[in-house]
Every structure is written in structure tokens, then in C-alpha cells.
Amino acid sequence: MDRFAKKIINLPKRLLVEEPLNLYSGIRGMFRESSKIAGLPPGSAVYTGVRKDTPFNIDLFTYRENHLEERINISIEEATNMPNDGNFHWLNIEGLNHVDNIKTICESLGIHPLNMEDILSVGQRPQIEDTGSYLFISTKMLQFDEKKNKTINEQVSFILFENLLITFQERKGDTFEAVRNRLRAGKGRIRKEGLDYLLYALVDTVVDHYFIVLEKFGDILEEIEERIMFLGQKRDFDLLYTLKRELIHIRRSVWPLREVISKLERDEIKLIRKQTRIFIRDVYEHTIQAIDSVETYRDFISSLGDLYQSVISNKLNQVMKTLTIFSVVFIPLTFIAGVYGINFENVPEFKWEYGYAYFWSLIIGFALVTLAVFKYKRWM
Template sequence: MDKIARKIINLPKRLLVEEPLNLYSGVRGMFRDSHKRAGLPPGQPFYTGVRTDIPFSISVFSYSATDIIEKENISIEELKALSDSEKYLWVNIEGIHHVDEVKSICDFYEIHPLTMEDILSVEQRPQIDESENYLFIALKMLQFDQENRKTLGEQVSFILRENMVITFQEKKGDTFEAVRVRLRAGKGRIRNGGSDYLLYALIDTVVDNYFVVLEKFGDELEEIEERIMLEGRKRDFSMLYELKREMIHIRRSVWPLREVVSKLERDDIKLVKKSTRVYIRDVYDHTIQAIDSVETYRDFISSLSDLYQSVISNKLNEVMKTLTILSAIFIPLTFIAGVYGINFENVPEFSWDYGYAYFWGLIIVVGGLTGLIFKIKRWI
């Protein structure tokens, strides 16, 4: 633990405060205890993420085309009582490291133990799985922490049932606020579109937020490019390395999502109406755009790395050029000084009254002529 702390303390301030990059996911991975899950029977509930002090929380939107009821921090018993309602329900659960509470909810809604295991295993690839009475989707939700300038990611699991959507989150804070606003306002199709339309709206906000995160990466890369052209400092190369690692993390979240959305759009899933598939197709297009952006930024990072190496090489060449010119100028001067530094007595110039002035005049003329030749050749 002390060794890890020393590594974090010794990181540059830019990486700790201004640059997110893979620092969050890297440090986070140090404290995961996924290895403890090895050897457990299939379907055994075990949370593989970071255990925190976040309390277990359940919030519910119960709505129809004409009215809506919003409740926060309700108990599991209250949730079970609401399940008999004929209205549409959106149940949002935060703090899935409270395994017993999650298990109680999954048992009540007859969610298969293997699905519950996937909900608690937060390092999974985005996936989709259709069961007899529900549809399970897991994907990565990315958010950009503007205050600390870093990217945060977590797994969000969706359970689509008849007239109900259940979302499982690791911690508080998500990208769903726009959906909550639309539900409260009651505008558009979200209240009368059914639970499958609500699922589409939630997934759409997650995908759209990828563009927000990628835009921050683009701004950061442009700043780095400008600094490299002006300065070319080593810290910029370190930041490019961290950006590259973070981009790999984002790529692992976005690429599998294409398969999930494609299956949700094309497969004959009974809980998703045909009218909703049109909107899901739009999410698929956004996913492809996000993938293209990720690949573009990956290439941009590689090109900036090459640019950094070129700038450093050019700076080194300029230094070597300056040293070479100085050496070329001083080589004849050193030769002249060596000649008049010999210990022979019969050197005519030694007996001249103005021999010393002659020596310095010769040094100046030879040095000036050498510099003039370099100037004519445009070497300086």
C-alpha cells in the first residue's frame, strides 16, 4: 500500500489534478478484489468493484401518459408494493455493492442468478441477454469530471420487463438527468411510448455522453499539439501516453456496444416494439460515429507522438548545428594559437614590436572570414 501511495505522490501535478486519463481506472483497479470470486459457484452474488460508503438507494418514477409520481430513497418493501401498479415504472438503484439488497430485489422480480452475477461483476464487456420474462443489458457509462478534469466510468445494468425498467448503478451520479426532465415535463413520446422507449431514451443518453467525453479529449489533444509545436516538453509526451491508455479504455467500452445496439435493433425481442426499433437505429448510428471518433483520436494521438519526436529531433539538430558551426569557426583559430604557442626561439613574429596585435588581428580576420563563408552558404 505504501509503495502505491508513493507512486501516486510522485506523479506530476498535471497528471493528478488536470489530467484524468487512465489514472482513475488504473488506481481503481489496484483495489478491486475480483480474484476473490475465483472458485465460487455460478450465480453466486459477489460484487467485483470498489466497495465504498455510498448508501443503498432506490428511486422510482411511476408514470402514465397523464400523471407521474416520483419517489426517492424508498425501501425495498415500498418498491414491491409499487410493482402492482398498472403504470410504467423506472426503478433506479444506486450502491450495488450492497449485495444482500440487490439479491432481494432480483429474487422478487425473478431475475436469474447468472444475470444477477453479471450485474455485480462490473468489469464486463457491454452485453445483451434475453430471458423469458425480461431483457438484460449491461454497458459502460462515461462521464467527464469538469472540476478535476478527468474521465469517470462505471457499469450500468438495465433490466427491461413488461411496463418496467430497472437500472443498477455503482454510485450516485449519472447521465440520465435529461430523461428525468423529459419525464417530469411529459413532452414527447417518453410517457406513452412504453418501457422499451424509456430503455431507448436511457441508452441514448449514455451514448450521447460519449461525444461529450470525446470532445474533451479533442480539446486536450489540440492544446497538446499547440504546446508541442511551441515547446515540445517531456510532460506533453507523458500526457499523450496517459491519453492513449484512456482512449483504449474508452474503445473497450464503445466497440462492444455496437453489437448490443445492433442486436437490440434487429433481433426479434418480444419486449421491444417495432415502433421503438426506429429510434434504436438512430442510437446505432450514434454508436458508429462514436467508434469513428475514437479511432480518429487514436490516430491523432499516434501522430502527435510522432510530431513530438520530430520536434525533439529538430531541436537536437539545431543544437548540433550550432555546436558544429562554433567548432568549425574555432578549429582554424585553435590551429593559429597552437602554431604561436610552440617553444622555438627563432620565430620572427616573436621579435616584432606589434606581434601581439598581429596575432589578434589574424585571429579576428580568420574567424570573421569563416563566419562570412557560413553566412554566404546560408548555414547560419
Template sequence: MDKLTKKIIDLPKRLLVEEPLNLYSGIRGMFRESSKIAGLPPGSAVYTGFRKDTPFNIDLFSYSENTLEEKNNISIEEIINLPKDGNFNWINIEGIHHAEKVKEICEAFGIHPLTMEDILSVGQRPQIDDTENYLFVALKMLQFDSKKNKTLNEQVSFVLTKDLLITFQERKGDTFEAVRNRLRAGKGRIRKEGLDYLLYALVDTVVDHYFIVLEKFGDILEEIEERIMFQGQKRDFDLLYTLKRELIHIRRSVWPLREVISKLERDEIKLIRKHTRLYIRDVYDHTIQAIDSVETYRDFISSLGDLYQSVISNKLNQVMKTLTIFSVIFIPLTFIAGVYGINFENVPEFQWEYGYAYFWSLLIGMAVITLGIFKYKKWM
């Protein structure tokens, strides 16, 4: 048994019992947090997601074409007092459930309170907002947890100014490590281009990870297809239902992203150069491809559900066919046994020396004739 098969066998109990309960608890928690916003003035600093144990952390990449300075776990005062030396600055903030610290940063960099509210409201759909001083983009970042075999959904927000890019994340760990490595290596055009190109690179990485998650779904669905064809157990059908719900969450993250990328590509946003729009157009194509993949897997799940029903129906038909054959064989035998079970004295076979052998020969012969008819008609 390979590793993937073992994971799939172990999935149903967790997905069908433990995860729905956790999801229900999480949704209740989100509604409780969202209810705190009700009645508050617009722009209130209230985090609406799940409470995390992630500590508040700020990382800084300050770079130019020939230089790079990387700092980890720096203070808010350090980023507020960044020197104006002409370098491009990327500030990555983790742990936005520390709402007061996020509010302090937003106030320091002139980020509108309504934008701050969107940053902290993590349950919303991907969006883009072009203001006079900055560009705000919020989208969903998906990761596949291979240990738990489930999809992790996180909102990541981008605030782009003329000389600064700030990213806000809910927890530690993201999909941006490849971009950081490109910055450290100093190869390609990422350190030569501006912050709008860095924004493109980060968004492109997020979209590329959609394909990684979808590929995992494809592997699991192919394994389920094989299991259904050979076994057709009910847990496979239950697992398909769980995966379908999981795919619906992915679809909610991917579909609105198309509109966001389209605005980045086509609208006259002053912070996005024309040269960078060519690369963003490629991200848009990838987004459309991801949407097509999501729809394909949704259809695949539906077809696997139909396949499961067909396999189960076929098994049921085989069982009914077997029972029917036995019934047809034993009906005449039962009739013969009933005839010779009567209590009349003048039945000739009762006094015959070979009557008992005749009785069994008749039963066996009738059974053989019935089986021969089934074989001739190719009913078995």
C-alpha cells in the same frame, strides 16, 4: 493563462504519479474481489467492483401519458408491492455493492441468478441477454470529472419487463437527469410510449455522453498540440501516454456497445416494438460515430507523439548545428594559437613590432571569413 491550460499543466503530476498508483491499487482490489467468485457456484451474489461508501438507494418513476409519480429513497418492500394500475414503472437502484439487497430484488422480480451475477460483475464487457421473461442489457456509462480532469467508468445494467424497467448503478449520480426532466415535463413522446422507448432514451443518453467525454479529450489534445509546437517539453509526451491509456479504456467500453445496439435493433426481441427499433437505429449510428471518434483520437495521439519526437529532434539538431558552427570557427583559431605558441626562438613574428596586432588580426579575420562562408552557404 486560461483555465484549460492551467488544468493541463497540473495534470502530469497527478496522472503520472498519483493516478497510476490509485489505478494499481484499484485493480488489485478488483482482483481480490473477483477471486472471491472462484470456486463459488454460478449465480453467487458477489460484487466484483471497488467498494463504495454509496448508500443503497431506490428511486421510482411511475407514469402514464397524463400522470407522473416520483418517489425517492423508497424501501424494497414498496417496489415489490407496486400496484398493478397499468402505469409504466422505472426503478433506479444505486449502490449495487449491497449485494444481498440486490439479490433480494432480483429474486422478487424473477431475475435469473446468472443475470444477477452479471449485474454484480461490473468488470465485464457490454452485453445483452433476451430471456423469456425479461431483457437484460449491461453497458458502460462514462462521465468526465472536470474537477479531477479524468474519465469515470461505471457499469449500468437494465432489466426490462412488460411493465417494469429496473436500472442498477454502482454509485449515486448518473447521466439520466435529462431523461428524468423529460418525464417530469411530460413533453414529447417519452410518457406516451412504452418502457422500451424509455430504455432507448436511457441508452441514447449514455451514448451521447460518450461524445461529451470525447470532446473533452479533443480539447485537451488540441491544447497539447499547441504546447508541443511552442515548447515540446517531456511532460507533454508523458501526458500523451497517459491519455492514450485512458482512451484505450474508453475504446473497450464503446466497441462492444455496437454489438449490443445492433442486437436491439435487428433481433426479434419481443419486448422491443418495431416502432422503437427506428430510434434504436439512430443510437446505432451514434455508436459508430463514437467509435470513429475514438479511433480518430487514437491516431491523433500517435501523430502528436511523432510531432513531439520531431520537435525534440529539431531542437537537438539546432543545438548540434550551433555547436558545430562554434567548433568550425575555433578549430583554425586553435591551430593558429598553437603555431604561435611554439617555443622556437627564430620565429620572425616574435621580434616584429606589430606581431601581436598581426596575431589578433589573423584570428579575427579567420573567424569572420568562416562566418562569411556559413552565411554564403546559408548554413546559419
């Protein structure tokens, strides 16, 4: 066995056991959809997620080119009474499980009950709707938890008014920190442009994190490929099936987002300026690349499944080959032992002084000749 094979076999237990199991646990907890709203009237305010312990929090960024004010945990009254002072306002709301608070905010800001229902129904596919007075977008945000080795899925909804952008999140923790830092730094065009540019920047970070999650998939699949080549354990095959199911869910998040970004770029939406559509086109291209990556990894998983079957078949063939060699070697030896195990008295070799040595010489000679033939034929 070469050094590379030993390296793979001696991989840390964290990679061989703990990480796949942690990832599997994360997969089981992902993408859970609820049927709580089945049979209820349209526009019912019902939270369908599983996170019930998230505290309610509203953060506010108020900015213009030369000014930034950041406020944490503001009240609902402050959030629903944004002054029309020429500044841009970004409200980030966390804790969709607080349905009454979400309902109060939506009703105060004139958000349609059907859009409010979509905000609270976290199993919705990504979508976009231009109501004329505001723009509604929902997306799926994916993150990879490095500590727990889990993929985290969350629905994020955007409501864009002329001077107000609202983001609704299920929990604390998102992919928007880079955008917040850009706002704080005041560099680039993010403060100079309008809220449609901020919307673009936030959606762009969501799409960019798809690649981060998919890169983690790639790393895990490469480890599985190496283990299959040298170990061929069944748990890797089971993990492949689990990863394939998760990629199907990710595909369900990415594919509809392509339609959302396409409409955002091409449709005549008055809240999206022409100069911003150029940047949105770049997000669309990134979305296509993410879709291609998902399809590539799905094909890779299928090929790894075929590789596993081939490795198992090769192992079985090696076992059968070894057993066949032993069988063929012992067939003539069994015949010789049977001949000299008969109960007749007039067998010449029985009373020969060197009969025992002759017997073993015959046995060993036949075995060596058989092995020599196998070696000459390159059957072993």
C-alpha cells in the same frame, strides 16, 4: 518568438501541470477489475467494484401520459411489489456494494442468478440477453468530472419487464437527469410511449455522453500538441501514453456496445416494439460515430508521439549545428594559436612591434571569413 508561441508557453499552470496530473490520477482509478469471483459457483452474488461507501437508494418514477409520480428512497418491499395498474414504473437502484439488498430484489423479481452475477460484476463487457420474461442489458457509462478533471467509468445494467424498467448503478450521479426532466415536463413522446422507449432514451444518453468525454480528450490533445510544438517536454509524451491506454479502455466499452445496440434493433425481442426500433437505429449510428472518434483520437495520439520525436530530433539537430559551427570556427583559430605558441626563437613576428595586433587581426579575420562562408551557404 511570435505572440502565439509566447501564449502557449505562458499557458496557466492549471493546464500545463494540474489538469494532466489530475487526469492521470483519474485514469489510474478507472476500469479496475476484480478477480473476486474466480473459482466461485456460477451465479454467486459478489460485488467486484471498488466503491464500498455508496449508500443504498431506490428511486421510483411511476407515469403514464397524463400522470407522473416521483418517489425517492423507497423501501425494498415497495420496489419488489409494483402494482399492475397500467402505469409504467422505472426503478433506479444505486449502491451495488449492498449485495444482500441486490440479491433480495433480484430473487423477488425473478431475475436469473447469472444475470444478477453480471449486474454485480462491474468488469463485464457490454452485453444483451433476452430471457423471454425480461430483457437484460449492461453498458458502460462514461462521465467527465469538471471539478476534478477525471473521467469516471461506471457499469449500468438494465432489466426491462413489460411494465417495469430497473436500472442498477454503482453510485449516485449519472447521465439520466435529462431523461428525468423530460418525464417531469411531460412533453414529447416519452410519457406516451412504453418502457422500451424509456430504455432507448436512457441508452441514448449513455452514448451521447461518450461524445462529451471524447471532446474533453480532443481539447486535452490539442493543448498537448501546442505544447509539444513549442516546448517538447517529456511529461507530455508520458501523458500521451496514459491517454492512449485510457482510450483503449474506452474502446473496450464502446465496441461491444455496438453489438448490443445492433441486436436490440434487429433481433425479434417481444418487449421492444417495432416503432421503437427506428429510434434504436439512431443510437446505433451514434455508437458507430463514437467508435470512429475513438479511432481518430488513437491515431492522433500516435501522430503526436511522432511529432514529439520529430521536435526532440530537431532540437538535437539545432544543438549539434550550433556546436558544429563553434567547432569549425575555432579549428583554424586553435591552429593559429598553436603556431604562435611554439618555443622557437627565430619566428619573425615575435619581435615585431605590431605582432600582437597582427595576431588578433588574423584570429578575428579567420573567424569572420568562416562565419561569412556559413552565412553564404545558408548553414546558419
